[in-house]
Amino acid sequence: MLAVLSLSLAAHFLLCGAAQPDWYKRNLDTVQRIYNLTVYPANAKIISEGAPAVPPGLFNENATGRVTPVGEFFGFQDSFEYFFGLAPLPQGSPPNGAFTNATIVEFVSGCPEVAASTVYLSASTINPDNSTGPFITALKEIAFWRFDDEGAVLKYDAWIPNLDAFTPIMHGFDQYTLQGMNTTIHGVCGLQNQTCVGNNTVYDGVDDCVQTLAGKPFGRLDEAWGDNVVCRMIHVLLTKLRPEVHCAHVGPTGGRKCIDVEYNDVFFNDEFVFGDPLGSTFTCGA
Numbered sequence: 147m148l149a150v151l152s153l154s155l156a157a158h159f160l161l162c163g164a165a166q167p168d169w170y171k172r173n174l175d176t177v178q179r180i181y182n183l184t185v186y187p188a189n190a191k192i193i194s195e196g197a198p199a200v201p202p203g204l205f206n207e208n209a210t211g212r213v214t215p216v217g218e219f220f221g222f223q224d225s226f227e228y229f230f231g232l233a234p235l236p237q238g239s240p241p242n243g244a245f246t247n248a249t250i251v252e253f254v255s256g257c258p259e260v261a262a263s264t265v266y267l268s269a270s271t272i273n274p275d276n277s278t279g280p281f282i283t284a285l286k287e288i289a290f291w292r293f294d295d296e297g298a299v300l301k302y303d304a305w306i307p308n309l310d311a312f313t314p315i316m317h318g319f320d321q322y323t324l325q326g327m328n329t330t331i332h333g334v335c336g337l338q339n340q341t342c343v344g345n346n347t348v349y350d351g352v353d354d355c356v357q358t359l360a361g362k363p364f365g366r367l368d369e370a371w372g373d374n375v376v377c378r379m380i381h382v383l384l385t386k387l388r389p390e391v392h393c394a395h396v397g398p399t400g401g402r403k404c405i406d407v408e409y410n411d412v413f414f415n416d417e418f419v420f421g422d423p424l425g426s427t428f429t430c431g432a
């Protein structure tokens with residue numbers, strides 16, 4: 147009886163993390179540090195300074211992943227641009243929000259190479275002095291991670307559910323009404339007019355951009371990958387970081403990024419994205 151009790155106590159301590167291995171803490175720390183950098187103003191520093199502002203040790207130079215419903219990202223630059231470049235800045239349309247808090251609500255790591263997490267990124271308004279105002283909404287991201295020998299992220303497969311429901315609350319308007327679509331198109335076209343200049347110009351001014359985008363499908367944020375407006379609404383944010391790469395994605399052709407893709411291909415092409423046999427990337431001991 148006593149033996150059974152002590153055995154179950156031992157199991158309890160193992161499962162409940164009385165003594166998690168160092169790599170478990172290391173992996174949790176890495177994931178928390180990554181999400182902390184989506185919080186304003188940490189994201190603002192990376193958006194304005196680029197790669198040098200990303201602390202070392204978070205992403206391998208070959209970090210590669212898929213983020214549904216946004217796209218696939220190859221290499222360090224692509225990866226940090228996705229994680230930090232798309233995190234909202236308190237600018238533009240009301241209610242002027244940004245992420246103010248990254249709470250990891252679920253985390254497991256059964257071996258040094260692999261972990262899974264769920265984060266809630268809470269968005270609040272930002273006051274003029276940069277202090278946190280009232281809560282607006284939250285974004286959820288579920289991710290599987292693979293780490294290199296040093297504990298930096300090498301591969302990730304992440305999912306943001308309900309981007310469609312998050313966005314109107316965050317932006318303060320419904321992007322799917324006629325007025326909301328018009329506001330969105332003018333927002334994209336106005337921003338690219340500031341960031342896609344000189345050699346990176348992709349439209350003959352704002353009117354040309356508005357006319358071109360008004361002729362495309364609007365798209366839906368829960369399936370943002372396509373030759374549509376919502377894809378450009380996401381990629382235009384990245385033109386602040388690397389206009390020479392991202393302006394083409396916002397332009398009339400979509401630059402091989404905002405193009406129509408086959409659902410059957412791009413959401414199941416793990417072997418292409420991760421370079422491993424299907425099912426082995428995020429599995430301990432595989």
Ligand SMILES: *[C@@H]1O[C@H](CO)[C@@H](O)[C@H](O)[C@H]1NC(C)=O
Nearest residue numbers: 174175176177178179182248
């Ligand atoms: C993440 O940010 C919170 C709030 O600023 C801080 O308390 C925590 O130490 C940070 N965690 C890591 C791993 O940087």
Ligand SMILES: *[C@@H]1O[C@H](CO)[C@@H](O)[C@H](O)[C@H]1NC(C)=O
Nearest residue numbers: 205206207208209294298300
């Ligand atoms: C990244 O990939 C290249 C090409 O496969 C390789 O030479 C390099 O060592 C890799 N870098 C790291 C840090 O693993």
Ligand SMILES: *[C@@H]1O[C@H](CO)[C@@H](O)[C@H](O)[C@H]1NC(C)=O
Nearest residue numbers: 246247248249266267268284
């Ligand atoms: C962060 O967000 C969580 C969940 O949304 C909340 O419980 C917690 O109080 C917040 N912490 C801070 C410091 O705002």
Ligand SMILES: *[C@@H]1O[C@H](CO)[C@@H](O)[C@H](O)[C@H]1NC(C)=O
Nearest residue numbers: 186187188190191274275276
């Ligand atoms: C708020 O943070 C941004 C981004 O770091 C910075 O540019 C700005 O000066 C800050 N504003 C105040 C009032 O501190």
Ligand SMILES: *[C@@H]1O[C@H](CO)[C@@H](O)[C@H](O)[C@H]1NC(C)=O
Nearest residue numbers: 324325327328329330332333
């Ligand atoms: C579309 O939005 C622009 C900019 O916000 C505005 O000037 C224009 O009147 C709007 N057009 C319609 C039809 O609502």
Ligand SMILES: *[C@@H]1O[C@H](CO)[C@@H](O)[C@H](O)[C@H]1NC(C)=O
Nearest residue numbers: 342343344345346347389390
């Ligand atoms: C634009 O491209 C031309 C030709 O490639 C190059 O000579 C020029 O330096 C570029 N200008 C800028 C501002 O990048």
Ligand SMILES: *[C@@H]1O[C@H](CO)[C@@H](O)[C@H](O)[C@H]1NC(C)=O
Nearest residue numbers: 339342343347349351352353
């Ligand atoms: C920005 O828009 C204005 C007005 O449409 C236009 O004159 C200008 O050429 C545009 N600049 C770029 C780089 O598209």
